[in-house]
Amino acid sequence: MPALVLLGAQWGDEGKGKATDLLGGSVDYVVRYQGGNNAGHTVVVGDQKYALHLLPSGILSPGCTPVIGNGVVVDPSVLLSELSGLNERGVDTSKLLISGNAHIITPYNVTVDKVTERFLGKRKIGTTGRGIGPTYADKINRVGIRVQDLYDESILQQKVEAALDAKNQILTKLYNRRAIAADQVVEELLGYAEKIRPYVADTVLILNQALEDDKVVLFEGGQGTLLDIDHGTYPFVTSSNPTAGGACTGAGVGPTKISRVIGILKAYTTRVGSGPFPTELFDEDGEALRRIGGERGVTTGRDRRCGWFDAVIARYATRVNGLTDFFLTKLDVLTGWEEIPVCVAYEIDGKRVEELPYSQTDFHHAKPVYETLPGWSEDITSAKSFSDLPKNAQNYVKALEEMSGAPISAIGVGPGRDETIEINSFL
Ligand code: GDP
Numbered sequence: 001m002p003a004l005v006l007l008g009a010q011w012g013d014e015g016k017g018k019a020t021d022l023l024g025g026s027v028d029y030v031v032r033y034q035g036g037n038n039a040g041h042t043v044v045v046g047d048q049k050y051a052l053h054l055l056p057s058g059i060l061s062p063g064c065t066p067v068i069g070n071g072v073v074v075d076p077s078v079l080l081s082e083l084s085g086l087n088e089r090g091v092d093t094s095k096l097l098i099s100g101n102a103h104i105i106t107p108y109n110v111t112v113d114k115v116t117e118r119f120l121g122k123r124k125i126g127t128t129g130r131g132i133g134p135t136y137a138d139k140i141n142r143v144g145i146r147v148q149d150l151y152d153e154s155i156l157q158q159k160v161e162a163a164l165d166a167k168n169q170i171l172t173k174l175y176n177r178r179a180i181a182a183d184q185v186v187e188e189l190l191g192y193a194e195k196i197r198p199y200v201a202d203t204v205l206i207l208n209q210a211l212e213d214d215k216v217v218l219f220e221g222g223q224g225t226l227l228d229i230d231h232g233t234y235p236f237v238t239s240s241n242p243t244a245g246g247a248c249t250g251a252g253v254g255p256t257k258i259s260r261v262i263g264i265l266k267a268y269t270t271r272v273g274s275g276p277f278p279t280e281l282f283d284e285d286g287e288a289l290r291r292i293g294g295e296r297g298v299t300t301g302r303d304r305r306c307g308w309f310d311a312v313i314a315r316y317a318t319r320v321n322g323l324t325d326f327f328l329t330k331l332d333v334l335t336g337w338e339e340i341p342v343c344v345a346y347e348i349d350g351k352r353v354e355e356l357p358y359s360q361t362d363f364h365h366a367k368p369v370y371e372t373l374p375g376w377s378e379d380i381t382s383a384k385s386f387s388d389l390p391k392n393a394q395n396y397v398k399a400l401e402e403m404s405g406a407p408i409s410a411i412g413v414g415p416g417r418d419e420t421i422e423i424n425s426f427l
């Protein structure tokens with residue numbers, strides 16, 4: 001019953017899409033368990049590049065069943081356009097399964113996301129503006145709309161009216177916006193219902209039966225550990241649980257079923273949106289990482305903030321996720337630096353701190369304590385085994401492994417599927 005969780009160990013964009021796609025050929029199901037189309041997962045297959053937002057990256061592997069679990073928030077218009085975009089490129093999407101319990105991102109959730117960010121001004125979170133937070137807020141407030149509600153018109157009408165009652169007061173009186181008509185929202189949502197119906201299924205039952213039948217299930221996280229609503233740099237986080245526990249609640253699978261938890265870890269650090277980032281660089285090194293690493297958001301097109309590797313964060317990810325392995329990505333991007341600083345601890349108000357502080361104020365005051373490792377200049381993109389790497393690159397990987405607290409079982413040396421060094425098998 002091998003069930004694997006693959007998740008981001010930093011602030012997202014670690015290369016989860018590539019890693020999932022790599023494993024996709026050997027697994028039976030790939031399941032998204034949280035988040036929505038705030039994600040942007042890039043997969044490069046041969047000369048083809050795909051940017052997936054809502055769909056699990058396993059959709060590109062013909063033998064694999066892609067699943068959108070109950071913990072995901074689904075924007076139906078994005079879902080349908082992503083599906084038709086893939087169909088036009090010859091990708092078969094007919095196996096997709098969507099939980100009837102997944103919540104729907106309605107047009108008013110998107111509006112609320114945008115106006116609240118504008119209202120926050122300088123204090124904004126820097127969300128993707130896709131309605132993610134307001135949709136999860138409605139879920140928790142028990143005024144959410146679920147996929148299954150699309151198939152009962154009168155229930156849908158009642159639920160949309162209930163959700164809009166309070167929202168229209170806030171939109172008109174606080175934000176000075178026009179009220180949103182429930183009838184219009186219902187009409188739009190009903191327009192999606194029949195197109196989505198073929199995919200809707202009892203995904204909890206199907207996934208648990210698959211595990212009983214010894215099928216291999218891969219849970220693909222969106223975002224990353226430090227963007228987790230509980231364990232991230234709150235309030236500068238997303239509104240779901242990308243950490244390993246989220247796979248259980250977001251897919252309806254018990255923790256005893258999970259056999260492996262793989263943390264995707266970039267060889268340096270990036271972040272999009274607001275919030276603290278101790279190793280962030282504002283100099284030409286940061287600019288070079290952005291340029292060489294192509295660090296521009298897949299979803300919003302924003303430049304990613306860039307900085308050196310932070311081992312404190314990696315250790316934290318190992319702990320809160322119970323990581324069994326790391327998949328280190330983008331090692332090739334570091335080629336050419338004579339020396340590479342790595343953050344091994346923080347200095348907070350004059351004291352050395354080895355572990356991530358729980359206090360928001362302390363984390364905002366954290367200054368990186370660096371150790372400098374020797375770099376390498378040889379091209380590593382065609383390395384196929386660990387021993388193909390230059391000695392200094394090997395030492396960099398070993399040092400990161402030691403500091404991070406879990407074995408590095410694969411190394412990415414380029415964006416393509418085969419630009420990967422596999423050290424320990426994941427399956
Ligand atoms: P995700 O959100 O975690 O799936 O990551 P993104 O797709 O947003 O960003 C990762 C970027 O790095 C994508 O453009 C990938 O194609 C690329 N990528 C992934 N692994 C590697 C790697 O090992 N080397 C290089 N150079 N690029 C990589």
Ligand code: IMO
Pocket residue numbers: 008011012013014038039040041125126127128129130131132133221222223224227236237238239271272273274
């Ligand atoms: P993938 O899956 C990086 C960030 C946003 C913002 C915060 C909250 O590609 O790694 P939200 O729209 O979720 O309410 O925004 O989270 N964010 C991401 N950053 N990668 C992502 O996804 C992200 N999804 C959300 O920039 O700071």
Ligand code: MG
Pocket residue numbers: 012013014039040041042298
């Ligand atoms: Mg991304």
